[in-house]
Amino acid sequence: MEVNEQQIIINCQQGNLEEFSRLYDKYIKKIYNFVYYRTHHKETAEDLTSQTFTKCLENLNKFSDKKGTFSSWLYQIARNTVIDYYRTFKKETDIDDVWDLQTDDDAPRDVDTKMKLEKIAEYLKLLDKEQRDLIIMRIWDGLSYKEIAAIAKKSEASLKMMFSRTIKRLKEKDALALILLLLLIE
Amino acid sequence: MNNEIQKILEDLYQIDKSFRKYEKQLIKIINELMVSRPETKFDENFRQELKTKLLYRAEELMKKGNKLTFNLMNLKNIYYLAGVVAILLLIIVPTIYLTKQGAVIPLSFNLNISKTSDNAFGSLSAEQGDKSANLTAEDGIGAAAPIVASENIRVQGGGGGGYAMPAPDFISYSYIYSGGEITVPADKMEVLKRIKEAGLGPNLEAFLEKFSFDSVDLGKFAGSKLQNISFAENKEFGYIININMEEGALVIYENYLKWPNPFKDCGDEKCYQQNQLKISDIPDDQTIINIANKFVNEYGINTNGYGQPVVDSRWRQSYESYPDQENFYVPDTLSVIYPQTINGQPVYDESGYEQGLTININIRYNKVSNVTNFFSQNYQSSAYQTADADTIKASAENGGYHNYLYYDASGQTDELELGSPELAYIKIWNYRSGQTDELIVPAYIFPLLNPPAAPGFYKKNVVVPLIKELLEADESRPIIEPMPLLKESSATAPSQDQPAETVIDTTDE
Numbered sequence: 001m002e003v004n005e006q007q008i009i010i011n012c013q014q015g016n017l018e019e020f021s022r023l024y025d026k027y028i029k030k031i032y033n034f035v036y037y038r039t040h041h042k043e044t045a046e047d048l049t050s051q052t053f054t055k056c057l058e059n060l061n062k063f064s065d066k067k068g069t070f071s072s073w074l075y076q077i078a079r080n081t082v083i084d085y086y087r088t089f090k091k092e093t094d095i096d097d098v099w100d101l102q103t104d105d106d107a108p109r110d111v112d113t114k115m116k117l118e119k120i121a122e123y124l125k126l127l128d129k130e131q132r133d134l135i136i137m138r139i140w141d142g143l144s145y146k147e148i149a150a151i152a153k154k155s156e157a158s159l160k161m162m163f164s165r166t167i168k169r170l171k172e173k174d175a176l177a178l179i180l181l182l183l184l185i186e
Numbered sequence: 187m188n189n190e191i192q193k194i195l196e197d198l199y200q201i202d203k204s205f206r207k208y209e210k211q212l213i214k215i216i217n218e219l220m221v222s223r224p225e226t227k228f229d230e231n232f233r234q235e236l237k238t239k240l241l242y243r244a245e246e247l248m249k250k251g252n253k254l255t256f257n258l259m260n261l262k263n264i265y266y267l268a269g270v271v272a273i274l275l276l277i278i279v280p281t282i283y284l285t286k287q288g289a290v291i292p293l294s295f296n297l298n299i300s301k302t303s304d305n306a307f308g309s310l311s312a313e314q315g316d317k318s319a320n321l322t323a324e325d326g327i328g329a330a331a332p333i334v335a336s337e338n339i340r341v342q343g344g345g346g347g348g349y350a351m352p353a354p355d356f357i358s359y360s361y362i363y364s365g366g367e368i369t370v371p372a373d374k375m376e377v378l379k380r381i382k383e384a385g386l387g388p389n390l391e392a393f394l395e396k397f398s399f400d401s402v403d404l405g406k407f408a409g410s411k412l413q414n415i416s417f418a419e420n421k422e423f424g425y426i427i428n429i430n431m432e433e434g435a436l437v438i439y440e441n442y443l444k445w446p447n448p449f450k451d452c453g454d455e456k457c458y459q460q461n462q463l464k465i466s467d468i469p470d471d472q473t474i475i476n477i478a479n480k481f482v483n484e485y486g487i488n489t490n491g492y493g494q495p496v497v498d499s500r501w502r503q504s505y506e507s508y509p510d511q512e513n514f515y516v517p518d519t520l521s522v523i524y525p526q527t528i529n530g531q532p533v534y535d536e537s538g539y540e541q542g543l544t545i546n547i548n549i550r551y552n553k554v555s556n557v558t559n560f561f562s563q564n565y566q567s568s569a570y571q572t573a574d575a576d577t578i579k580a581s582a583e584n585g586g587y588h589n590y591l592y593y594d595a596s597g598q599t600d601e602l603e604l605g606s607p608e609l610a611y612i613k614i615w616n617y618r619s620g621q622t623d624e625l626i627v628p629a630y631i632f633p634l635l636n637p638p639a640a641p642g643f644y645k646k647n648v649v650v651p652l653i654k655e656l657l658e659a660d661e662s663r664p665i666i667e668p669m670p671l672l673k674e675s676s677a678t679a680p681s682q683d684q685p686a687e688t689v690i691d692t693t694d695e
Binding site for chain 1: 229240248490491527530
């Protein structure tokens with residue numbers, strides 16, 4: 001964790017919470033984008049981003065750099081906030097993000113985004129939610145595999161393990177989809 | 187192939203080189219994924235609104251006395267928390283505390299704001315006097331914003347880089363607002379006044395008695411307050427540190443006796459020219475910032491309440507527009523500014539530039555030469571009535587606060603466009619009965635969407651304070667006409683209008 005960020009967090013934990021705005025400025029757009037890529041709806045993304053930062057602020061005293069970086073901790077909060085949101089829509093099936101939704105579901109989506117993603121959705125729906133999330137984190141969020149491992153709470157080695165199992169499961173499937181999976185590994 | 191795709195492919199090839207067989211397909215897929223990345227419609231209004239909401243929440247948490255637990259991270263950085271001045275005072279005067287009429291005012295560089303009643307500071311524009319009162323560079327206090335007679339003459343100092351550049355023609359500027367609807371955040375907004383009188387209390391007598399001087403009994407000086415502490419490092423590239431207790435300011439500057447001076451043995455212009463820096467000697471901004479950051483970390487300077495550092499680039503703007511760049515005076519010293527923030531919002535100066543903790547870097551030796559504009563951050567806040575949106579817009583289209591400039595429609599003019607404003611603060615000075623109050627005032631900062639290309643334009647943004655009283659007083663500000671250009675004078679015969687030289691007839695004597 002860079003020295004300035006570490007100092008800001010210390011200051012916040014010492015009671016100078018106005019310093020939190022510096023963390024906010026650094027991460028607001030990244031977190032908003034992270035949430036939008038999983039909701040495809042501006043107002044929902046704003047609402048969930050707001051919840052993420054509020055949770056972060058109110059629980060900052062619980063953060064310790066011994067357990068990981070501030071960045072991965074914040075992304076975890078965002079990820080869990082998105083999952084919690086989608087679990088309010090359907091009880092009988094697990095919905096972790098927008099890709100799990102059926103067309104008749106109530107969750108709002110921006111029409112232009114939905115249309116733009118129709119083609120790529122064919123590929124992404126072939127993947128399970130973890131693989132899909134990893135693809136999005138790697139290519140859309142621009143996170144490194146190390147960062148993804150910290151957020152997903154997996155080791156980099158387990159990511160490779162997941163890949164090999166997925167290869168075996170999908171080897172009869174569309175070759176293009178198979179190649180897509182290769183992007184999961186480092 | 188762009189760098190991002192290349193990186194992803196390299197990750198794959200490290201695992202299994204046979205993936206190279208699929209390179210074309212992989213590039214296609216990765217590219218398709220990247221191109222498919224949706225536009226997220228990030229809204230700046232949302233950013234600002236959420237920030238404000240979080241700051242209010244932070245304030246609530248702080249008021250509740252949300253004592254956050256120390257963990258190992260905090261304890262090992264206790265040195266930073268203590269701050270340079272606090273440690274210094276503990277060493278020098280362990281039994282002295284700061285008092286003012288019974289209340290304890292810590293000399294703290296952490297932000298501390300205490301709320302008072304509305305309009306508690308009286309008139310915010312009582313007198314229009316000399317702006318340099320009480321503020322001198324020698325005291326380590328930053329100089330007040332200069333009043334310039336023309337937008338085309340600019341004098342600035344970056345710790346040794348001062349220069350002036352007259353413009354050949356006077357240009358008048360008009361301002362047109364092209365942003366969104368202007369709204370006023372509230373009927374009243376908080377104005378902050380910095381509490382400066384932090385001299386040590388009456389116990390100083392007892393402290394002085396402990397010193398033994400043959401020449402004078404210091405203990406006899408009743409009611410003494412400690413005003414200044416100065417000390418010097420006696421080593422190469424050492425510093426002098428001055429703490430002004432009355433102003434609540436700390437300054438660090440070169441101990442000139444211990445710093446080399448390349449000009450000290452110069453006897454002619456050639457020597458000065460040879461030692462003059464060139465534009466190629468100036469490192470990039472990040473290098474300059476790194477030097478400043480390293481100094482901040484090494485000396486434990488508390489940057490709480492300041493934003494990310496930026497290099498003051500005004501000298502470079504002058505260089506870019508200077509007609510004879512080869513002979514441009516390249517400054518020895520460049521400034522890194524850590525912009526002051528209050529509740530997460532930046533504090534600008536009246537010209538719309540960032541202002542705050544200033545660390546000057548001597549480019550010859552890549553060392554910090556001085557630290558200025560480092561003040562205690564004790565404030566009182568008081569609510570004052572805000573102006574209406576029309577008045578604010580009118581002020582912006584008149585060049586903003588304290589725009590003293592003459593507009594000559596018959597001469598050369600330039601129209602400048604103003605964008606939607608940012609809510610922030612500006613620092614101003616209020617002169618009352620020989621005293622100078624330092625005020626932080628909520629303001630709208632209007633960005634210049636098409637800053638002029640002509641040299642010497644001194645504004646970065648147009649600033650308009652939101653306080654009604656300040657804008658009303660500003661309407662009666664003096665307008666300064668530019669100095670007329672001097673014409674060439676004839677050194678030969680006088681003109682026909684002037685009498686011939688008087689001849690004194692001495693023949694009768």
